[in-house]
Amino acid sequence: MKKKMFVVALGVIGALVATAMPASASSSGISGNLRKGTWVHYGTARTITVGGTNIYVNKTDGPEIGVKWRRCSGGAEGSEVRLQNADPTPRVRIGSNFRASTVFCLSAKSYGSNTTDTWNGNVWWNVN
């Protein structure tokens, strides 16, 4: 009986994960330089290929930071989202309901005590 319940629970969890993360979900690690109080643009372009999906970020190392997405070709960007000093941070949504084929880049700035710093984390896109 316990085994059956365990299998059912695994199935439910699997279904939930499958719902939240479409087959085309994408992710990668981030390592970036930071400046205190000043936005730093990062040069890696990533493409949204599933319309209506979102971008999420977390931080695994580094000071408190602000993060935002921006369109690599200019003209549009998201609002700043703060990631606290305690690591790892929860995964937070920094943009939502993107149009398919949008090419986005990331920017970050530090709220730590050092003039310059670094951070590490992860970015997920094509995610519901």
Add this chain to the structure above:
Amino acid sequence: MRFVCLLVLFVAGCASPDGYPDEVRSLYSTMRWPSDVRPDLEALIKATAPPDGEQGFARQALAVVNTCAWYRSWDAAVTRGDTVSAASALDAITNLVTRYPPEGDKAGREFVRDAAAKAAAGDPAPVRDYVDANCFDTKWA
């Protein structure tokens, strides 16, 4: 061969000591553009400039805008029945544009390959989606 030479220049970058505007102008001049669709370079520099004008960000901005330019050129040529221009643009869409997304952007690489295949089959939908999503407010020269 010409595509390969241009790509090598593009990947290597052409940084100058005069900051982001010169980086954009220098890299732009090494790239292949359609004769009928070119960006307003000063407007592009203004729209994409990093906060402190530092170099290193021209490549991805120009890659997206160059992709939009070839997509727009191909779509316009097909619409007006200009088979010669359409074939030239399709060649760039297939052999140049597909090399822009970085290795880590697998979804992006698949998208541009799929867009090229669909354009070759006469389907403009992915090409138009890309332009609408990334260049709807780009100023063209």
